[in-house]
Amino acid sequence: MRLHGTHIKLTERSLYSVDVKMSVELDVFVGNTTIMDKEVYQLWLNGYTVNDAVKVRIEGGVMEECEASAEVLLSDTMDQYRTFQMCERLLHHPAKLANQLLFQIPPDRQAMLIERYYAFDDSFVREVLGKKLSKGTKKDLDDVSIKTGITLKSCRRQFDNFKRVFKVVEELKGPLVENIRQHFLLPDQLARDYAAIVFFANHRFETGKKKLQYLTFQDFAFCAGQLINNWTVGAVDNMMEDMDVDLDKEFLQDLKDLKILITDKDLLDQHKNLVCTALRGKTNVFNEMEANFKNLSRGLVNIAAKLINAKDVRDFFIDLVEKFIEPCRSDKLTSIDVNLYLTHYTNSAHILDTFKHHAVWTRYMGVIKSCILRMYHD
């Protein structure tokens, strides 16, 4: 078992002293059914030392509840920590937990152990989202720890979880979320979140820029979900050999064809007219929309056209913010306005006579629209 530093050292000569006259040298409790306290488990996951965990527990009032002494709590906490450490190896391969013989853990407990082990802090994931899950990043975790207030141990566990999931699904075929769920026995939502993390790590999406700070992990996870479901190879063809970590290259290639919407002057004007006609009288910010139409349209279509370059894929979110969200925000558009605008913007393109790339447009704008709407908040 490789130690990640999440392991406490219990190797001192004596575990604790009861008083001057006597010290406890060895203290072990093993149940036929492994006893695990959820609260202590959480403290362990949070990277608390035994002593800190005892303090937290004392403050939690468990002592009064159970007529216990601090010594009893210490003994219990150490015992549990040891149990968790022994289990950790299994938690790295959750499927093993179910068919290992060492610990007899009821299935519901197993599920709890796994779910909590793979749970992560949104504030932590926000820091590493889109970064390469490399040793270098891991070295920087102490900064992340300081910044987020999450213990380094906990940071490392979460980071290692990301990395482990990434490594495993990287080589698997088939739907990403399903792979994660099956391989790590995670509940659906958590599996989706991991899919997002893997997806972001794979494409190294830029999420750390100041302009993107206002976005939460859940915002990104939502967008990732959209991308995975619509823009990857798996999205169109489940039978495909490739998996859906990678974007559909063909589609990205096709996106370049959308450029006609901004390069063809007629088409651009036509598009603008159609949208404005549809919007007129339906919104208070019609004037701003009309004034900004060409600007916004250029922004969106340029993003599409650039996606074929991996480097520009990384800037996808920052581009969305700079090219679309910020202008809209400065025009004080509400999200209803944005919704209205994007709906008509998307639909009107289909009416254009000379515009032929309806399928690509729909596939592109569907994702763009839901991403922008999700990201359009303070």
Place this chain on the structure above:
Amino acid sequence: MPGRLKAKIVAGRHLPVMDRASDLTDAFVEVKFGNTTFKTDVYPKSLNPQWNSEWFKFEVDDEDLQDEPLQITVLDHDTYSANDAIGKVYIDIDPLLCSEAATVISGWLPIYDTIHGIRGEINVLVKVDLFNDLNRFRQSSCGVKFFCTTSIPRCYRAIMVHGFVEELVVNEDPEYQWIDRIRTPRASNEARQRLIFLMSGELQRKIGLKVLEMGGNAVVGYLQCFDLEGESGLVVRAIGTACTLEKMSTFPATATHPNNSSPSKDMKDSPQAAPSTLGCRSTHSSPVHSASSRLSQGFSISVPTLLFSGMKPRHRSSEAPRARQCRPGFGEEAPGVPLSSGPPTPLRAQTFSSFSPSKSYSRQSSSSDTELSLTPKTGMGSGGSAGKEAGPLKALLKQQTQSALEQREYPFFTLTIFPPGFLLHVGGVVSARSVKLLDRIHNPDEPETRDAWWEEIRQEIKSHAKALGCHAVVGYSESTSICEEVCILSASGTAAILSSRFMQDGPLDTEHRLSQQPLCVFSAGSERVEGDMGSSASLGFEEVVSPGCGFCHIPYDELNIPFPAQLTYCYCCRRYKVPDVLFTTIDLPTEANVTGKGCLIQARLCRTKKKAQGEGNAMAISNLLPFLEYELHTQLMNKLKLRGMNALFGLRIQISVGETMLLGLASATGVYLTALPSPGGIQIAGKTPSDITYEQHISNMQKKINDTITKNKEQYEINPPEVVEEIIGSPIPEPRQRSRLFRSHSESSDEVSEIDLSHGKKDAFVLEIDDTDAVEDIHALLTDSPTPAGFYSCNTEIMPGIQNWTSAIQMFTSVRVFRLNANLTNQGLNKIFSDLCENLLKSLYFKLRSMVPCCLCHLNFTVAIPEDELIQVAVTAVAMSFDKEQTLENGKRSGEKTLIKAITENDEQLQFNLELNAETSSPNPLGSPKGLSEVGSHPSARAPSVDYSSFADRCSSWIEQLKLKAHTIRRGSVKTTSSMEKASPLPEGRSRSLRSNRSYSGSSVAVVKMTPLSFIPGAKIIKYLGIINMFFIRETSSLREEGGVSGFLHTFIAEVFAMVRAHVAALGGNAVVSYSMKECVFMENPNKNQAQCLINVSGDAVIFVRESELELTSVQPQSATTQTSNGGEGT
């Protein structure tokens, strides 16, 4: 060639990476039995190899089948260097040799390495084809069933109980052989593991032979132990009770009813009825055969006094006169004194110690036996008592030698729970200890010395039992404690009189016992109980003895009491004499009338000792032992009184020897037996009454003690019917205890009489404070912290007063090692030792808080002194939840306001009671009357029951019984079930517990339950698959990396559990009952970063079925009843 063993290696999984380069393993398997080895192909580059081998067939003698384990070794193939061993699996194939046990071993078994622990799993299939061998001189004993369970196993009935079987085998310990210097630790450990496997197999086979000789087919209460004697060798010894068991195919409870209830007139035929024993004497001096016939001889004598003859003077005379005194002769510090003066009151619990250091190296051969074996008594050194003893002793010996049979056999039973009607009377605890110096065993084939040692001790136990007017010893066990070359051998049991009924063919039905599970929380209205029960019992006996109190009646002659006891008339039947306190090593008889709940009581003691060598050391220990025992008894007695209780069950006294100290730990479950008188309070007496502040101090302390007693009585719901004598006209003409009070009461001296005692109107137990020690003692007495709310604890199988178990059980083992950091006085040590036991208990309560309300059952403490200044305490127990509702109700009941409710309930139950009684006749459902009697604590409620209690009524009751019995037959037992339902208003209702059964949510197949108890709550054991007896060694030279000593041991214990579970599952079982960890030897050398641990565990692999599932299928009405009661007992 009477057997063919077949093994097939299917697959492996989770194998460790053996090849760093490829991160994979090229595994193959060697299958070895005896001297034959087979190999599988190499399965290259996989951590989950699929060998799917052919069947490897071994054609072997059944003797080998019994002795040898099947050894499976998993290796990593290496082209260039030697193949690396991944690990081994030892498979005990004994369960396959018995037709009624398992038929195949199949499943995933952990691959174990003594250095690395579990390294993956291997899937194997093992079968045995056994050819019948009718050769009567055969050396094998295939087919004899072994049970660790110390009662008749649940799905069997005893046709006959033959008696005691014992055997021991010795060998050199591989760890101490010269070759150990040149081989690896792994090789050494494996040699040791294998040797112990072989020795256990051999031992079991030899015991099996003895059983066959006796005409039995099974051993129950099989207790096997290892003595790691270091340089002098390795001893594996076992004791057990030979029985003839019959499997109950369905649930033939009905069938056995008549048997049980029919008067066993042919009781006296028993000697003849017993199978004639074959003359073939097996190996060495084993005194077992023909036990049955001899036993029955003894049993046909119904008046215990006949056994008495010359015995008494020898034993008790010296200690008798002073025993009741509070602090007898603490002034006179002569080494012999404590023994001769005895503990204050546990008279029946008296232990006798014999120490014969001088003898141990004289190397007498066992043939010169008996005289010598008893002479150690004189080694005591206490001139007075020894002299007195010597004379009658010799006389006894002569008497004994006359009948050779009597000589050689031991009427011992390792059982602790008995079929109803088996245990007639209980005398008290008998025990013997002896200190020996170990010497190398020169000839392993003739372990005469060790045999002679045990023989000596057993003889002594036997004579102690006789002194108590008893012809048998039940709940018998043996143990040792070894430190360097000194070994303390101990044996203890409970002197008892047994019914001869079960020595011949009167099938016992264990299910009866179940159906009798005591619902007795409180038997205040014992009059009634007795009325019903006495009569029901009378169906089976000439003598009317109530099962609820009969066992308490003294077996010895009242006029010739072997020691001064305070006898009173039984508080249940008022016809027979009972002692004031009863100590036993057995479980609480299920039919016993108990008031309130019980609790774990421990006496803990530490004594420093000078470092010494050889003879001097043995002598010093010998001299210390009596003090130790005396003080342990004093403590037990004090603590018992402090809890307002009057009897101890499951008493186990463990004495551990170290280089510089002796540890004594006595554990027992205290209860309030309704039949016994209420214990007096504890009274403190100061020596210098003139000093006012001193008196103040004393009265403060007295108050504290009184408060504690009151509190305890409340907590354990002990509300004995103090008014009983006044209300109920005594049918017995004789005046009762009041008149005989002063006879044995010397302590009501003037100086104490001034202090008012709120407890116990009559006899208070006086603690005299004459020095600081005593003050400390009292403090110690009061420091036992009460069990937290929602918890109960006991070291017996079940807790009186709790029946409604849920199916939630949690078996656990906890080990702690403490280092004493300072030089300490005896007092300091005592306090520390006591504290650490208390703290350990507290930790357990805390750990298990989620199971509240729950009871820690079978709390088994084992103490050891692994090295200087280290104390190791290991605890194995099971926590069982019970139904909360009932507890609440209990609490309510103890409240005052339930009077009216009680009365109505009473009426209801009265009816029910009669009905029930009528229907179940002989195995009478104690529960209901007891539940009833609960109510009886209110005078008004009790009133109607007086009739039943009257003596006259009982006399005529047998007629009634006959009528009732007729009823039973007419009505059929379907009704019984319904009446059980009706019983739901009962405080400890059974139907309720059933309901909780149903709420049990199914668990997956892979789960294997483990419990030290002989049953699983809410479930029925349908098959015993064989004994599990495993021995493991684990060693590490990277202690720090494995998480230090705690991490190391934690992993190891978890691994042992895992291996036990896996082997049980492979046998097709889903639980281990009567599980125990018999050995846990832990050694460390932190400087070298090393540690080693040996663990020996045992238990019975079983298949159980949830009662809820059973119910669906069971059509037989009677079985429904059985289940119901089962539920009552074990849910």
